[in-house]
Structure formats: structure tokens, C-alpha cells
Amino acid sequence: MITIEEARRIILSAIHPLGGEEVPLLQALGRVAAEDVVSPWDIPGADHSAMDGYAFAFASLSAGPLAVCDVIHAGASRDEPVPKGCAVKIMTGAPIPPGCDTVVPVEDVRLERERIFLRGEVRLGDHIRRRGEDVTAGARVIPAGALLRPQEIGMLSSLGRTAAQVFRRARCGVLSTGDELLQPGSIPQPGKIINSNSYSIAAQLLEAGGEPVMLGIARDDREETRRKIGEGLQADLLITTGGVSVGDRDFVREALLDLGGEIRFWKVAMKPGKPVAFAMVRGKPVFALPGNPVAAMVAFEQFVRPALLTLMGHTQILRPVVRGVLTEPVRNRGERPHLVRVAVRLAEGRYQVAATGEQGSARLSSLTSGNGLVKLPPDTALAAGSEVEVQLLDRHFEMGAP
Ligand code: AMP
Ligand code: MG
Numbered sequence: 082m083i084t085i086e087e088a089r090r091i092i093l094s095a096i097h098p099l100g101g102e103e104v105p106l107l108q109a110l111g112r113v114a115a116e117d118v119v120s121p122w123d124i125p126g127a128d129h130s131a132m133d134g135y136a137f138a139f140a141s142l143s144a145g146p147l148a149v150c151d152v153i154h155a156g157a158s159r160d161e162p163v164p165k166g167c168a169v170k171i172m173t174g175a176p177i178p179p180g181c182d183t184v185v186p187v188e189d190v191r192l193e194r195e196r197i198f199l200r201g202e203v204r205l206g207d208h209i210r211r212r213g214e215d216v217t218a219g220a221r222v223i224p225a226g227a228l229l230r231p232q233e234i235g236m237l238s239s240l241g242r243t244a245a246q247v248f249r250r251a252r253c254g255v256l257s258t259g260d261e262l263l264q265p266g267s268i269p270q271p272g273k274i275i276n277s278n279s280y281s282i283a284a285q286l287l288e289a290g291g292e293p294v295m296l297g298i299a300r301d302d303r304e305e306t307r308r309k310i311g312e313g314l315q316a317d318l319l320i321t322t323g324g325v326s327v328g329d330r331d332f333v334r335e336a337l338l339d340l341g342g343e344i345r346f347w348k349v350a351m352k353p354g355k356p357v358a359f360a361m362v363r364g365k366p367v368f369a370l371p372g373n374p375v376a377a378m379v380a381f382e383q384f385v386r387p388a389l390l391t392l393m394g395h396t397q398i399l400r401p402v403v404r405g406v407l408t409e410p411v412r413n414r415g416e417r418p419h420l421v422r423v424a425v426r427l428a429e430g431r432y433q434v435a436a437t438g439e440q441g442s443a444r445l446s447s448l449t450s451g452n453g454l455v456k457l458p459p460d461t462a463l464a465a466g467s468e469v470e471v472q473l474l475d476r477h478f479e480m481g482a483p
Pocket of ligand 1: 158257258261262274275276279309321322324325326328365371372374421
């Protein structure tokens with residue numbers, strides 16, 4: 082059986098970023114730049130005052146107190162040179178007028194009969210934001226491949242942009258399989274359970290920036306499974322859950338083969354999540370995830386999310402791994418690496434890590450009460466106080482005393 086890392090390598094070698102598209106600026110948030118963004122101009126476009134204050138020629142200070150002869154508000158400008166012996170009142174962001182080279186803030190000045198007296202020391206060039214000191218014309222401000230965060234969105238708008246060229250969002254088919262499944266909203270009946278996988282998986286997709294396409298439920302029938310998977314291949318990527326193990330009515334692998342798919346692996350040495358397959362079918366990546374709700378979500382984290390992020394141009398595709406300290410012992414008696422669901426707290430500047438109780442692969446509560454995974458090798462017991470690496474699934478952790 083292959084390892085998680087080998088499986089991920091196989092997947093990533095088959096996945097390449099989708100193309101780009103132009104979107105309005107705010108829709109570019111969280112997306113990846115598909116172009117180098119070059120500034121058309123200097124920012125600031127001229128020397129500006131960095132303070133509400135007075136602008137003057139430093140050299141004229143020696144001739145005694147300066148007379149205030151004009152005021153320049155933000156948004157205004159003065160082209161006429163400021164005469165010797167004069168200062169102009171100037172607001173933050175207003176351009177420094179000709180004849181001035183220094184600004185002193187209002188709070189450092191005493192004003193008497195329209196003359197200014199300086200309280201402290203002043204140096205030539207104080208409190209001026211130089212033309213181009215933030216961005217120079219022609220500079221590459223945002224490289225292709227950068228994640229567009231709020232600060233990049235602000236930068237793009239200051240370059241005059243109202244749209245950005247970004248990698249396309251991946252449309253991802255989500256198909257559940259199983260005769261026992263009822264859609265949410267139904268009343269549970271004997272032998273039936275509610276299809277939660279479609280929703281947990283779609284939510285994981287949305288969280289990672291993908292676009293879920295809900296394909297509903299395929300009954301445990303080879304023909305129906307093949308048909309629904311075939312429909313799902315219109316998306317950029319397809320995810321199925323269930324029906325990929327060794328049960329009498331597990332038809333997902335057969336359906337993939339019927340469609341001419343090439344199964345690149347089936348079964349990975351991990352718990353939960355062993356019965357998982359990855360196939361390329363008509364050029365599209367298909368992830369056949371296990372049916373058990375925790376196994377499906379954990380397998381999504383290990384395999385689908387990195388692939389999805391790669392499709393959408395991201396280069397940082399793995400969850401952050403942090404080191405933490407176990408507050409209770411953990412043990413893996415099995416022969417596969419166990420991805421233990423844990424809750425991570427931040428207390429006294431350290432990550433404190435505890436397993437989320439019973440770890441059955443059908444117990445969704447082992448995930449709802451946690452925010453991380455610890456990979457425990459086979460036949461391993463760790464005592465409380467041991468250091469472990471935690472894959473942080475989210476940063477919604479309880480904060481203890483600093
Ligand atoms: P399977 O691999 O199809 O045998 O499914 C394994 C287990 O996962 C069974 O107990 C199923 O009832 C459960 N399961 C399968 N699909 C879903 C789903 N969409 N939502 C919740 N549980 C599921
Ligand atoms: Mg099934």
C-alpha cells in the first residue's frame with residue numbers, strides 16, 4: 082500500500098493550473114494573480130506632506146520666524162513658488178509646493194500673529210513622502226502566482242485597476258453513492274442515514290476557494306454510478322464518496338474503468354481513509370473518497386485540497402504544520418499511520434494538543450470538536466508532554482493566558 086506522501090506525489094504530478102480570467106477587483110480576493118502586475122506610475126505621484134503642518138524652505142529658517150502666506154488642503158495643489166521668508170499651511174497628502182523642502186507638524190509650532198515659531202529641532206526634508214517612495218513607475222508590484230489578500234487588492238486599486246487577471250476557480254463535481262442515503266431534510270429511517278458527505282465535502286471545497294457542483298446521490302448500481310460520474314466529468318475535478326471499498330455493491334472503481342479511466346492508485350496506508358482511489362478519466366482528475374464521513378473529510382484534506390489549490394494557481398498548498406505538546410497520551414496499535422483528530426489550544430505561548438476522544442471513522446464529532454490532525458506512526462505510544470507535529474486544519478483555537 083502506498084503512503085500518503087506517495088499518493089500526493091502521484092496526484093500532483095497529474096495536476097496543472099487551470100487558465101486565467103479577468104474578474105472585478107473585489108472578486109479577486111483570495112485568488113491567485115495570473116499576471117505580473119506592473120505599476121503605470123509613481124506612488125506617491127509627487128512629493129507630499131506626511132503631516133498636517135507647515136511647509137517652507139529649510140534655508141529660510143535662519144532669517145527668523147516665517148510668515149504663513151497660504152494654505153493647501155488635501156486634494157488641492159499650488160504651482161506658484163512660495164516666496165522666501167514664507168511658510169504655507171499644508172494638510173497630509175497635499176503636494177509640497179515649489180520653493181519648499183521641509184514640513185513641520187502643527188503640534189510642533191506656535192502660531193503668533195500669522196507667524197510660526199518652531200518648538201523643537203527641524204531637519205531638512207522632514208515629514209515629506211517622496212515621489213515614488215512606495216512604488217516606482219514600471220516596478221513589478223505583484224508577481225504572478227501571488228495570493229491576492231486585502232493589501233494586494235488595495236495596491237491594485239492604487240494602480241488604477243478595477244479588475245485583475247487571476248487563475249480560474251475550479252468547478253468541482255460532488256457525488257455521493259449509496260442506497261442507504263437520504264438527503265438532508267429527510268427523517269432518518271431504519272437502515273438509512275442522511276447524506277452528510279456531499280455537504281462536508283462541498284464546504285471543504287468552498288473553504289478552499291473551489292466551486293462545488295452538487296451532483297446528488299448515485300444509487301449502488303453500476304450503470305447509474307457510471308452515468309452520474311460521466312455527468313460529473315464536465316467539471317474540472319470530480320469527487321465521489323463511498324462505494325470504493327470491497328463491498329458487493331461498491332461500483333465506483335468499475336464505473337471509472339467503464340468510462341475509460343486510468344486508476345493511478347487505490348488504497349493508501351492511512352487510517353481513516355484507506356479505501357481511496359485517484360483516477361484520470363477523460364483528462365479530468367477524479368477522487369473516489371471513502372464513504373465514512375471522517376475518512377472522506379480527512380482524505381479530502383490530504384489529497385483533494387492540495388490538488389484543488391494547484392489547479393487554482395496556489396503554490397502554498399499544504400496546511401501549516403506546527404509543533405505542539407500532548408496534554409494526554411496517544412497510542413496507535415494499528416499497522417497504518419493514524420491521523421488522530423486533535424484539538425489545539427494556544428496557552429502560555431505553546432500549542433497544547435489533545436485527541437478529540439473516540440476516533441471512529443464514522444464519528445463526525447471527532448472532527449467537530451477539533452481543529453488538527455496528528456500523524457501517529459504504526460505501533461506507537463506517546464506519553465503526555467511529548468512533542469508532536471500538528472497539521473492545523475484551521476486557526477480557530479482556544480487561546481489560553483498569554
Ligand atoms: P461505503 O464505503 O460506501 O460502504 O460507505 C462506508 C460507510 O460510510 C457506510 O456506513 C455508509 O453508510 C457511510 N456513508 C457513505 N456515504 C455517505 C454519505 N454520503 N454521507 C454519510 N455517510 C455515508
Ligand atoms: Mg456504499
